[in-house]
Amino acid sequence: MVDLTIGQVAAIIAFGIVIGKESSGLLSWNWTNEASIQLALCVRQLEPLFLPDTFAIVKRQLHGKLWTDFLAPCYLMLTLSQPRTVAAKHLQSSYWPLVLRSDAIKDHGVRKPVVLISLLLPFLSFLIAIVGVVTPLGLYESNELSSKAVKADFEYMRDSSTFYTSMTTRDDKPFTRVCSLNGCYVPCPYTSDVTVIETDGLSSNCSLLGTIDPAVPNILREIYTSGTRYERTTISNYFDIEWRQTTTQYDRQLNNGTPIASGIYRRLETISLLDDVRAVEGLVVDAKEGRIGFRNHTIPSGYPLGVTWTEDLLFWEPDVECVNTNTTFDFEITTSSQTDAGVSVSKLRLTDRGGFVNINTTAPLDDQRNGVNQPDLNTRAYQAAWATNAFSMMFMNISNAGDQDKDVEPFAYIKSKIGKEFEMLKLDNDATYQTLRLTNDFGDHLPTSATSNADNLYENPWNITKGHFTGIRDLCQGTQPDASAKLNHTFVICNLIRGTPQRVDGGPENVFDDKSKWSSSLYACASAVKATVKSVTFFYNGTDASSDNLVVKEIKEKEYASEGDMPLWGVEDSPLELEVFQPIWGIVDPAYDKFQNISTVRAKSLYLLGSGSSSQVRWELDPGFVHRNLPASIAPIGAFITIFSSVANSLSPNDVVGKTSMSLWLKWRDLSRSPDSASTILKLLWTDFVASAVVGTKGVLGARNAQPEHAADVSVVPLVHRIRYRWRYGIPAFLLLACMAIIAAVAALSLLTGRSNIEKMRYRVNQTSLGRVLASLFYPQSSNFAMSTTDWSNNNAKKYVDLGKNKPIASLEPQPQIIDKDPSPEKTKASETYRG
Structure with missing residues (x-):
């Protein structure tokens, strides 16, 4: 069995989460994580700085998702209010407009700051994905010497x-x-032993007085x-x-x-x-x-x-x-x-x-x-x-x-x-x-x-x-x-x-x-x-x-x-x-x-x-x-x-x-x-x-x-268990944090100077809501951008608009129609499915 480090395990888990979230786009239109939510909120707070009251119809989406419900275009209801608004939110926030090269990706007539922000968000989304996989690789565990010696x-x-x-x-x-001398045992230092040595110059004779200790x-x-x-x-x-x-x-x-x-x-x-x-x-x-x-x-x-x-x-x-x-x-x-x-x-x-x-x-x-x-x-x-x-x-x-x-x-x-x-x-x-x-x-x-x-x-x-x-x-x-x-x-x-x-x-x-x-x-x-x-x-x-x-x-x-x-x-x-x-x-x-x-x-x-x-x-x-x-x-x-x-x-x-x-x-x-x-x-x-x-x-x-x-x-230094991090794996995360810090700083500055606030943000959201835009065009007596969400939904949720092949028109109720066997090339997919 292969031994995995704590960093490798964390990377596998993070990669699985990313794949799971991406795959879930086939079943759900919503894909978020905490970092992307915070980024989106901060970036959208900058919109009032760059969007004038006269709103250009051709507007690049500020955030997106590639994998959304691909069946949405086929089942797009003609309901104007909630269904239309909700469907538009998910469809336009996906990557389908980018893939299909639709109106939302065209930046002709769009202010440059808005274009810049719209380009920044996909980059940040990609960076978040990299951070989710790479950052955990730096984690590792080790037994290290304690910084303090102790008695043992x-x-x-x-x-x-x-x-x-x-x-x-x-x-x-x-x-x-x-000790010995000339072959005889003699007293060693600090002993009380006695040895008698007799010599005539040619030979010697020794005798002990008692014994040697x-x-x-x-x-x-x-x-x-x-x-x-x-x-x-x-x-x-x-x-x-x-x-x-x-x-x-x-x-x-x-x-x-x-x-x-x-x-x-x-x-x-x-x-x-x-x-x-x-x-x-x-x-x-x-x-x-x-x-x-x-x-x-x-x-x-x-x-x-x-x-x-x-x-x-x-x-x-x-x-x-x-x-x-x-x-x-x-x-x-x-x-x-x-x-x-x-x-x-x-x-x-x-x-x-x-x-x-x-x-x-x-x-x-x-x-x-x-x-x-x-x-x-x-x-x-x-x-x-x-x-x-x-x-x-x-x-x-x-x-x-x-x-x-x-x-x-x-x-x-x-x-x-x-x-x-x-x-x-x-x-x-x-x-x-x-x-x-x-x-x-x-x-x-x-x-x-x-x-x-x-x-x-x-x-x-x-x-x-x-x-x-x-x-x-x-x-x-x-x-x-x-x-x-x-x-x-x-x-x-x-x-x-x-x-x-x-x-x-x-x-x-x-x-x-x-x-x-x-x-x-x-x-x-x-x-x-x-x-x-x-x-x-x-x-x-x-x-x-x-x-x-x-x-x-x-x-x-x-x-x-x-x-x-x-x-x-x-x-x-x-x-x-x-x-x-x-x-x-x-x-x-x-x-x-x-x-x-x-x-x-x-x-x-x-x-x-x-x-x-x-x-x-x-x-x-x-x-x-x-x-x-x-x-x-x-x-x-x-x-x-x-x-x-x-x-x-x-x-x-x-x-x-x-x-x-x-x-x-x-x-x-x-x-x-x-x-x-x-x-x-x-x-x-x-x-x-x-x-x-x-x-x-x-x-x-x-x-x-x-x-x-x-x-x-004797003082000893024990080993202690530590979780450590190799900082080179944190470079993408540091880059992401820097981007988030810059965006947050600009957003906070706009709030402090009064150039942006919650009311302006709500107004810009209403301006980009497809259902409210259509209702305000065809039913101005009951719809405008200043209405509260509750009032607008109560007054306009049941109204209909025919999204025909050329332009939308007001309609009392949807009229289903059999699709021709050989439809004309200029028909849109939506008109082939529903005609009002």
């Missing part, structure tokens, strides 16, 4: 996806953390929730973030040997393949940009049409900068290999796209990364890209290293040009070139055997070793595992991305045909994680309490009036090393600004602390490993480390490069085309791991929806 009551909304069903019950497990002290919970705890806000804080799955772990040295709360990881859905923003249990997951926001989802109740509102939420956002090395790996695919691979790489070359020949000969290795908690990722990525090209050129003797003893400047010669190819070792079995390649081993951008100068492919005159490439990573990342927990020791992890290959020979883009040619770009990237606050706009359609009906409309940066309105971020300041200590952070109250063991910064965002280098602690989000119950410190860093460990470990169940997933391969291929889009690959992979790991427990109704006294005041 919220209720919990449960997710229907695996993000809810896989989650363990929230049972108030305590947050736990242990892994529970996070209450004072830390107080400090790092103080910025949001006592405010009615939807912004989560450090301790509002929990593992999606929790368990318990036993360690005889901890908690007197009783089980302690821990977190475990299971990967859920592949967020990387999504291309939208969605609300899942405890999170807002942005699969477009790559980030997550924390929210225990609630929805406004009592709005069946839908409702929208905005909340400020805490977000974790991976910050990734990639720089193009302007080199590519080019190769051919061989399917006729003699090896077992079946599909292999041949003719592998490293091609200079400007990275070698146009290298900056001034080393940009001086660290310009200044500012508190500002890692300047773009500078780090550029330094990594530059150093990668520089050491590669020296290894392949494309250019030289500097030698101060011999007074030789670096890059004294460059033996390359745009498009020059440099042979790489053949890797017949290396299928990694067919997919995306992620590595934080900077020597890996060249074949490992080539770095050790296997087969003497390159002479390596400057003795470039694996250590040089390792130094690139250390330079880029900055923070080492033995660094202490300080505000500037931000977590940065650096890596190379060899993009998913692009076919360059014009063949099918997705098929590795034999002898097909492919090319992969090489990028250097630096990544970090920051906590920030964003404003999120939601829309809920009001049908049922399902996460599918909760839509995230927009995520944007929160706006602050001044720097003083920005959050005050606090981080634990400790001499313990980052590889064995997970610092707690959060939005803190200004009262803790100068508190001991706390570093603070007022800013829009906080870059989390940590080291991207390998450490004693396992940070990977691995299903086979149990983590301390401190997810807000472990998960964001562990997600990045998991990305690269998944690539390095061939047994990892995580396919992050598209080796087994064609959908992922296609998406990474599209994102590998530029360094800006390549950074999105890392952001989406990070989001994929973190979304499965953690859950937010705070919403509008407070922590775990169990603190109504701390419920946030």
Whole structure:
């Protein structure tokens, strides 16, 4: 069944009314509507202005109707008064005079104003018909946002996806953390634990006085929730973030040997393949940009049409900068290999796209990364890209290293040009070139055997070793595992991305045909994680309490009036090393600004602390490993480390490069085309791991929806039903209204000036009445134009006039006559029917 809009229905109804009224003309002489009546009355009021007392017999009709009773001429009675007058009114007001070109349409001798008005009325009648059909087409109905926001009551909304069903019950497990030094458990900040460490300079021995209490002290919970705890806000804080799955772990040295709360990881859905923003249990997951926001989802109740509102939420956002090395790996695919691979790489070359020949000969290795908690990722990525090209050129003797003893400047010669190819070792079995390649081993951008100068492919005159490439990573990342927990020791992890290959020979883009040619770009990237606050706009359609009906409309940066309105971020300041200590952070109250063991910064965002280098602690989000119950410190860093460990470990169940997933391969291929889009690959992979790991427990109704006294005041804008109009369909109606206004104004002016009034109008009507005109001519003693209608009807209703073939004559009564079989041509139709 076809769905009709309100405008279409109104147009159909109006069209039916017009057709019905027009068709009714076959049965009735009268056709009017309210608009035409008003127009006719107004226009006829103008007649006294233009009709003199001496009335011209030939007069154009002032209004008409095409479809009238076509039998009227055949049954026209000879009665002079009422029948003749009534018949004349309908017959002359029809369109028959126009069709038959009768006397009434001739304007010879008629005043021009009368002619003008007589032409105007048919136009207005036609315009009225158009208005009746076109005007309703502009009507439509819509659900629109109300102009006024209102307070709303919220209720919990449960997710229907695996993000809810896989989650363990929230049972108030305590947050736990242990600290270590030289392999020994040591007291964490604000704990009363005691560890005795004995060392002789070569080795050390540690012993515990009692046991280690892994529970996070209450004072830390107080400090790092103080910025949001006592405010009615939807912004989560450090301790509002929990593992999606929790368990318990036993360690005889901890908690007197009783089980302690821990977190475990299971990967859920592949967020990387999504291309939208969605609300899942405890999170807002942005699969477009790559980030997550924390929210225990609630929805406004009592709005069946839908409702929208905005909340400020805490977000974790991976910050990734990639720089193009302007080199590519080019190769051919061989399917006729003699090896077992079946599909292999041949003719592998490293091609200079400007990275070698146009290298900056001034080393940009001086660290310009200044500012508190500002890692300047773009500078780090550029330094990594530059150093990668520089050491590669020296290894392949494309250019030289500097030698101060011999007074030789670096890059004294460059033996390359745009498009020059440099042979790489053949890797017949290396299928990694067919997919995306992620590595934080900077020597890996060249074949490992080539770095050790296997087969003497390159002479390596400057003795470039694996250590040089390792130094690139250390330079880029900055923070080492033995660094202490300080505000500037931000977590940065650096890596190379060899993009998913692009076919360059014009063949099918997705098929590795034999002898097909492919090319992969090489990028250097630096990544970090920051906590920030964003404003999120939601829309809920009001049908049922399902996460599918909760839509995230927009995520944007929160706006602050001044720097003083920005959050005050606090981080634990400790001499313990980052590889064995997970610092707690959060939005803190200004009262803790100068508190001991706390570093603070007022800013829009906080870059989390940590080291991207390998450490004693396992940070990977691995299903086979149990983590301390401190997810807000472990998960964001562990997600990045998991990305690269998944690539390095061939047994990892995580396919992050598209080796087994064609959908992922296609998406990474599209994102590998530029360094800006390549950074999105890392952001989406990070989001994929973190979304499965953690859950937010705070919403509008407070922590775990169990603190109504701390419920946030959130105003919502409901949808309301509206009937609207598209004004372009009202143009004919506006034109009609303008005409009516002009006519009404002229008519009113004539009334005010006395040039026209009801008596004059009545007199002009009498002058144009056929019956009264004939009676006044043949019976002047009983009929004139000044008589009242009642008097005239009483005195003249029974009088007769013979409308013969030539002229009317007075008659006593009608004389019917048989019509000749062959009547003369000059006989009128009326005389053929009746003769008097």
